[in-house]
Amino acid sequence: MKARGEEGLLERVAALLDEPRHAEHPLREALEELYLKYRDQQEQLDRLMNISDRYQALAREAQQVTQQRYERALKRQKKLSRISDRYQALMRERNQTLHQEAHHDALTELPNRRLIDERLAQLDQSGRRYTLALLDIDHFKQVNDEHGHDVGDELLVAITRTMRQGLRDHDLCGRWGGEEFLLLLGDTALDEASRIVERLRARLAQVRVPSGDRWLSVTLSAGLSQHRDGEAYLTTLQRADQALLEAKREGRDRSQLATR
Numbered sequence: 001m002k003a004r005g006e007e008g009l010l011e012r013v014a015a016l017l018d019e020p021r022h023a024e025h026p027l028r029e030a031l032e033e034l035y036l037k038y039r040d041q042q043e044q045l046d047r048l049m050n051i052s053d054r055y056q057a058l059a060r061e062a063q064q065v066t067q068q069r070y071e072r073a074l075k076r077q078k079k080l081s082r083i084s085d086r087y088q089a090l091m092r093e094r095n096q097t098l099h100q101e102a103h104h105d106a107l108t109e110l111p112n113r114r115l116i117d118e119r120l121a122q123l124d125q126s127g128r129r130y131t132l133a134l135l136d137i138d139h140f141k142q143v144n145d146e147h148g149h150d151v152g153d154e155l156l157v158a159i160t161r162t163m164r165q166g167l168r169d170h171d172l173c174g175r176w177g178g179e180e181f182l183l184l185l186g187d188t189a190l191d192e193a194s195r196i197v198e199r200l201r202a203r204l205a206q207v208r209v210p211s212g213d214r215w216l217s218v219t220l221s222a223g224l225s226q227h228r229d230g231e232a233y234l235t236t237l238q239r240a241d242q243a244l245l246e247a248k249r250e251g252r253d254r255s256q257l258a259t260r
């Protein structure tokens with residue numbers, strides 16, 4: 001790379017050296033040598049500048065390629081993490097659904113036997129006191145036989161709705177069997193539980209579902225048992241079940257407290 005003035009000077013020197021009248025000039029040889037060395041150095045410098053320019057262009061290109069690769073990898077990574085987030089959300093949803101289905105009854109959406117068993121086992125561990133009440137619809141087979149299974153189902157759902165409304169937030173109501181419900185009344189002694197269940201039975205007797213041109217209602221029998229210190233919940237349940245059988249034997253539509 002030469003400045004414009006420098007190029008002009010070189011041309012002048014070359015012209016002077018070419019002139020025949022300077023052929024014998026005492027400075028000519030030295031000037032020619034200086035001129036050729038200078039040109040040589042200039043050519044070397046030009047080559048170096050060229051190499052440096054190419055190197056810089058290559059470095060810029062490499063940097064651009066690296067940057068593009070990095071951006072592509074980042075984009076891929078973001079896409080993958082979006083897919084992974086969606087997949088995880090889907091799996092969480094699936095797990096929740098599976099958990100809900102495994103622990104709840106499909107018809108009434110009430111906790112099923114498995115969930116109630118888990119809660120009772122936890123309660124036994126905690127040492128908190130509770131009373132269990134088994135409630136069973138009276139003559140439900142007759143309802144199905146006379147009005148059809150669909151009406152029976154409707155009645156179960158309507159009873160569940162009223163049961164939910166009639167209980168305190170910390171009580172648990174589950175579907176224990178076909179037409180049998182289990183109430184878990186936490187921190188509740190037998191006499192208080194009995195009042196709660198009687199109030200509930202009265203409300204449940206008011207539940208009506210349509211069947212043809214009639215309104216259908218049912219009564220429920222209940223067996224209650226209070227958990228005793230150190231006792232396994234299955235024992236409490238057996239007493240409640242016995243009490244329920246007694247209530248049925250005594251004519252239904254009543255509560256029986258397990259005393260023994």
Ligand SMILES: Nc1nc2c(ncn2[C@@H]2O[C@H](COP(=O)(O)OP(=O)(O)OP(=O)(O)O)[C@@H](O)[C@H]2O)c(=O)[nH]1
Nearest residue numbers: 136137138139140141142144149152153178179248
């Ligand atoms: N519609 C309907 N019926 C059910 C369901 N689960 C159980 N059942 C019926 O509930 C009835 C229970 O009959 P039983 O055990 O003889 O008792 P019950 O007729 O209620 O007589 P008591 O309990 O002695 O008063 C049976 O006919 C079952 O088919 C259900 O999900 N839907």
